[in-house]
Amino acid sequence: YSRRRGLHSSPPKPPSFAIAFDIDGVILRGETPIGGSPQALRRLYYDSATAATISALKIPYVFLTNGGGVPESKRAKDLARQLGVNISPLQVIQGHTPFKQLVKRFENDLIVAVGKGEPAVVMSEYGFKNVLSIDDYASFFDNIDPLAQYKKWKEIQAVKQHASLTINPDSERVGAVFVVSDSIDWSRDIQVLCDILRTGGLPGRETAHQPPLFFASDDLAYQALFPAERLGMGAFRIALESIFNSIHPKDMEYTSYGKPHPFVFKNAENVLTQVVQSAYNNIEADGGTEPFKTLYMVGDNPSIDIKGARQAGSPWFSILTRTGVFKGEGNHTEHPADLVVDTVEEAVDYILRKEH
Ligand code: G3P
Numbered sequence: 132y133s134r135r136r137g138l139h140s141s142p143p144k145p146p147s148f149a150i151a152f153d154i155d156g157v158i159l160r161g162e163t164p165i166g167g168s169p170q171a172l173r174r175l176y177y178d179s180a181t182a183a184t185i186s187a188l189k190i191p192y193v194f195l196t197n198g199g200g201v202p203e204s205k206r207a208k209d210l211a212r213q214l215g216v217n218i219s220p221l222q223v224i225q226g227h228t229p230f231k232q233l234v235k236r237f238e239n240d241l242i243v244a245v246g247k248g249e250p251a252v253v254m255s256e257y258g259f260k261n262v263l264s265i266d267d268y269a270s271f272f273d274n275i276d277p278l279a280q281y282k283k284w285k286e287i288q289a290v291k292q293h294a295s296l297t298i299n300p301d302s303e304r305v306g307a308v309f310v311v312s313d314s315i316d317w318s319r320d321i322q323v324l325c326d327i328l329r330t331g332g333l334p335g336r337e338t339a340h341q342p343p344l345f346f347a348s349d350d351l352a353y354q355a356l357f358p359a360e361r362l363g364m365g366a367f368r369i370a371l372e373s374i375f376n377s378i379h380p381k382d383m384e385y386t387s388y389g390k391p392h393p394f395v396f397k398n399a400e401n402v403l404t405q406v407v408q409s410a411y412n413n414i415e416a417d418g419g420t421e422p423f424k425t426l427y428m429v430g431d432n433p434s435i436d437i438k439g440a441r442q443a444g445s446p447w448f449s450i451l452t453r454t455g456v457f458k459g460e461g462n463h464t465e466h467p468a469d470l471v472v473d474t475v476e477e478a479v480d481y482i483l484r485k486e487h
């Protein structure tokens with residue numbers, strides 16, 4: 132037991148509730164903490180919120196975001212720095228986190244990973260063996276982007292000698308495309324993805340069967356730092372799909388992950404059980420954890436976070452904040468939350484008072 136728990140004669144029982152926090156529009160906007168998020172999170176720990184072990188965690192919680200672009204371990208470190216509390220990689224569930232369940236199917240295929248951050252590193256860490264970011268992939272094909280010379284902001288990339296890559300993209304079909312995070316260069320990415328998808332994974336060749344295409348989420352918009360919402364991965368999907376369907380006889384096939392899909396909430400529940408087990412490491416000896424009585428989802432987007440929690444049903448309880456996509460006075464009409472508050476700090480205050 133931690134020093135603190137050693138004071139008790141019997142080990143403390145874990146709470147019968149847990150919390151899932153959305154990130155953008157609830158915890159952060161851009162890199163900036165919002166809504167009193169650092170103070171709110173600190174209340175979920177024993178006195179040593181920064182202790183480097185998960186045993187300092189009093190109330191089990193996870194981050195449940197549709198965003199991403201970096202491995203969960205790196206995101207946990209970034210969040211810990213931004214919010215001033217210790218965060219375990221286990222507590223970070225990103226839009227692309229479920230992609231690791233597809234490793235067996237595509238383990239040795241050539242994978243193209245799209246998006247901001249380090250999409251290829253994310254996929255390699257999940258166990259995919261032959262991954263190229265779309266930047267690196269495009270660099271194998273001279274003149275694939277006729278606008279490249281006008282993109283003065285782009286670094287020139289030449290990775291044709293990529294040492295760890297055992298296959299040659301000029302002759303090897305792309306086995307699957309994963310949109311890991313938001314596309315940075317829509318014009319180049321839509322062009323190259325249309326090339327890959329319509330040719331069965333061999334740009335410039337004849338038409339062939341479309342390789343599988345996966346999106347980490349389908350958010351039309353998200354909050355970010357600008358006062359008005361910004362276009363998200365769902366907007367990019369619509370753009371790609373409508374262009375692809377205009378130039379190709381067969382409609383684009385794809386699968387998108389992320390909230391509001393019910394399996395995301397089911398998975399969050401399982402992860403929260405694991406968080407309890409590692410925070411209260413005595414639990415298994417005592418006969419395992421009890422199922423949660425209440426799981427709180429704190430989100431800013433009615434059609435993503437609240438819809439998802441409502442669809443997931445019991446024991447989920449949805450809390451909508453006004454720090455992001457939702458800015459209304461009352462509740463949302465189409466996807467009403469169980470509770471509407473101004474900030475995440477208010478949400479945590481409500482939860483802790485109710486569960487006391
Ligand atoms: O790009 C991130 C955005 O689509 C959603 O992030 O944390 O609000 O699910 P979040």
Ligand code: MG
Nearest residue numbers: 153155156431
């Ligand atoms: Mg959000």
